Amino acid sequence: MFIQTESTPNPATLKFLPGKPVSDRGIVDFASPEAAGGSLLAERLFAVDGVVGVMFGEDFISVTKGGGEWQHLKPSLLGAIMDFYLSGAPVFRGDAGVSEDGEAIEDDEVIQQIRELIDTRVRPAVAQDGGDIIFDRFDAGSGTVFLQMRGACSGCPSSTLTLKSGIENLLRHYVPEVNGVEQVL
Numbered sequence: 503m504f505i506q507t508e509s510t511p512n513p514a515t516l517k518f519l520p521g522k523p524v525s526d527r528g529i530v531d532f533a534s535p536e537a538a539g540g541s542l543l544a545e546r547l548f549a550v551d552g553v554v555g556v557m558f559g560e561d562f563i564s565v566t567k568g569g570g571e572w573q574h575l576k577p578s579l580l581g582a583i584m585d586f587y588l589s590g591a592p593v594f595r596g597d598a599g600v601s602e603d604g605e606a607i608e609d610d611e612v613i614q615q616i617r618e619l620i621d622t623r624v625r626p627a628v629a630q631d632g633g634d635i636i637f638d639r640f641d642a643g644s645g646t647v648f649l650q651m652r653g654a655c656s657g658c659p660s661s662t663l664t665l666k667s668g669i670e671n672l673l674r675h676y677v678p679e680v681n682g683v684e685q686v687l
Contacts (some may be wrong), residue, residue, distance in 0.1 A: 504555035507576065510564065515555070516663040518563040518631035524593060525558035529625070529634040531539040531652040539597055542591050546582040550575060557634065557653035558593065564632035564653040592608055613640050615677050616647055626671055628655055634637055635669070638686045645681030648671060661685070 506519040530541075533555055538544035544556045548564055553577050555566030565579055617637050624635055633655030638648040649669070655661050660684075670683040 503587060504678070505580055505583055507580075507582050508632070510654035510658070511660045512566070512631075512633070512656075513656040514568075514657060514661075515564050515566045515632055515654035516576065517654065518561065518565065518583055518628070520587060522587055523561060524563055525560055525596065528560075529629070529636075529652065530558045530594075531634065532558075533634065533652075539595075543583070546586055547579060550582060551579045553579070553584060555653070555656065557638060559632075559634070559653075566654070566656070569570045571620050575660050610640075612642070612677060612679050613637075616640055616680065619673060619676055620649070620669075623672060628664070631655070632657065640680075642679065645667065645679055646681045647680055648686045649683060650686050 503523060506521070508519065510516040510517050532538045532544045532548070533543065535545070535548040538548050538556065541558075543563075544558070547556045547563070549551055552567045552570035553565055554568035563583065567575055604650040620635060621636050628635055631654050633651065633653040635655055636650040636652065638650050640647050649665065651658070651661050655664070658664075665683050665685055670680075673680040673683060
């Protein structure tokens with residue numbers, strides 16, 4: 503088994519491409535070892551000293567480190583991923599680890615437009631960098647869209663630029679009710 507790695511715009515996050523399906527549930531983010539209980543693979547990755555975040559995409563795994571150097575962490579992470587796939591175990595246990603993507607879409611037309619733009623134009627682009635951006639809410643009074651940054655996007659030095667120059671401009675262009683975009687921490 504050959505596992506490729508790619509750097510991301512966030513120097514604390516590395517993207518692993520195992521060449522096999524990872525998540526059949528969309529983007530799933532594990533922000534802590536306690537949250538990883540729904541996935542044996544996530545548990546194995548959090549067992550590597552220095553790992554503070556794990557995110558699964560359809561065909562990739564993003565790992566965020568809290569300290570240490572990638573040259574020391576990478577071999578342990580590659581080993582954990584390889585051992586997991588060789589075991590034949592399922593990535594998820596039962597219904598645990600389901601992403602927020604399964605939430606019901608609200609009936610409001612403006613929110614549906616915002617969600618559709620994020621899902622079709624923003625999320626595929628940031629997934630290439632090992633991250634994800636999730637719609638949190640829309641404040642119609644101020645015209646502000648609140649988004650959650652996950653994976654490589656969370657804590658990325660260029661995330662503010664992505665939010666303000668990229669996503670905000672896109673949403674304001676297509677949805678006149680949008681006046682701004684803010685990150686939910």
